[in-house]
Amino acid sequence: MGRKNIKDLRRQEIVKAFYKTAKAEGLQNASIAKIAEAMDVNPSLILHNFKNKDELVLALIDYILSRYQKIYTIRKEGSAIDHLREVLNNLFSRKWNALISDDVYYSCYSLIFRNNVIRSKYKDLHDSLRVWLESHLVECIEEGSLKLENPKRTANLIYTILEGAYYYLCMEKNAAKKDEIMGQYKQHAYDILKLEA
Numbered sequence: 001m002g003r004k005n006i007k008d009l010r011r012q013e014i015v016k017a018f019y020k021t022a023k024a025e026g027l028q029n030a031s032i033a034k035i036a037e038a039m040d041v042n043p044s045l046i047l048h049n050f051k052n053k054d055e056l057v058l059a060l061i062d063y064i065l066s067r068y069q070k071i072y073t074i075r076k077e078g079s080a081i082d083h084l085r086e087v088l089n090n091l092f093s094r095k096w097n098a099l100i101s102d103d104v105y106y107s108c109y110s111l112i113f114r115n116n117v118i119r120s121k122y123k124d125l126h127d128s129l130r131v132w133l134e135s136h137l138v139e140c141i142e143e144g145s146l147k148l149e150n151p152k153r154t155a156n157l158i159y160t161i162l163e164g165a166y167y168y169l170c171m172e173k174n175a176a177k178k179d180e181i182m183g184q185y186k187q188h189a190y191d192i193l194k195l196e197a
Contacts, residue, residue, distance in 0.1 A: 011049050014039070015059045019104060022060070027107035032056075054115070061108055061121040065128060067099040072132050081145035084136045085195070091133075091162055092186035094178075102170050126163075130155045137193075146193060158189045 017039045022030040032053060036043040050056045071090045074083045112119040134155035140146035148154050165185040172178050190197040 007049070010045075011059065012063075014046055014049055015056070015063045018056050018060055019063060019101075022104045022107065023101045027057075027104060054117075057108060057111065057118065058121055060104075061118065061125060064100050064105060064108065065125045068096075068125070068129060069132075070099060071095055072136075079145065080136070080139035080143040081195075084140050084146070084193075087133065087136055088158075088186065088189055091158075092165070092182055092189065094182075096166065102166075106170070126159070130159050133158060146195070148193070154192060157192060161185055161188055 014035065017035050018030060021035050021038050025034060032043050032046050035056075036046055039046075046056075050059065072087055074086045078086075108118070109122060112122050130152075134151050137146065137148060137151035137155055141148055141151060162185070165182060169178050169181060172181065187197055
């Protein structure tokens with residue numbers, strides 16, 4: 001049992017080093033040799049844990065998902081509607097950027113067009129994000145603080161706005177303009193829910 005935990009910890013260490021290397025060098029330039037150099041280990045250690053770079057990319061996508069889960073970390077106290085507001089404010093904020101580099105995220109994303117396994121991983125990632133938001137909406141409906149006919153469709157719509165916002169904002173360099181645009185997108189999400197922002 002302890003051996004498995006050590007192996008899991010080592011794999012996590014390698015994935016984090018891969019992420020940092022990809023962030024610094026670009027995903028296409030983040031070779032196993034560079035990851036090993038950053039970790040100050042022999043490349044064979046990485047290949048002992050991951051067969052190849054493709055397997056590392058799959059683990060990196062899992063890492064991205066685990067980082068994105070943090071956007072849903074909320075205070076324990078408060079009502080379901082308070083939690084939903086906190087989640088929406090987190091979603092439509094720069095907290096995403098602090099979690100994962102846009103460069104690494106979109107570099108991995110571009111691989112969906114060539115690799116069905118990566119496409120499936122990304123779909124799972126995005127489906128999970130939508131399900132988490134939907135669960136917050138359902139809690140609010142059960143609490144009586146929100147009236148929605150179809151929480152799943154609403155979660156999908158809010159995520160469509162969110163994904164479009166982040167995709168577009170990657171091209172905007174002015175921080176004040178980014179905040180202004182993100183505020184507009186957040187307001188659209190609140191309007192869909194018929195809530196005051």
